[in-house]
């Protein structure tokens with residue numbers, strides 16, 4: 001009887017692994033399709049992002065230092081290519097920021 005339970009537990013364990021395999025493969029494929037060097041998007045709950053009031057869109061933004069027309073794409077710290085939705089930012093080297101985003105460290109690109 002004990003051997004029977006052990007075999008059933010092993011079967012359930014294998015079944016669970018088989019059920020999760022497609023999800024793991026999907027993650028691997030998604031990472032493989034990402035362009036080389038692509039950085040993960042800056043999470044809004046990142047401590048530095050919160051400290052700098054980072055947002056992914058300036059639509060409706062009412063921050064006291066926000067100037068209409070300013071966004072990451074025209075900030076001197078944005079290093080993304082023109083037309084790129086997300087790109088690197090000098091202030092957040094581990095992540096990419098939204099071209100249409102903004103933070104209080106915004107400085108006009110010259």
Ligand code: SF4
Pocket residue numbers: 054071072073075076077078089090091092097101102103104105106107
């Ligand atoms: Fe965007 Fe500039 Fe702030 Fe970086 S520093 S998040 S590019 S506004």
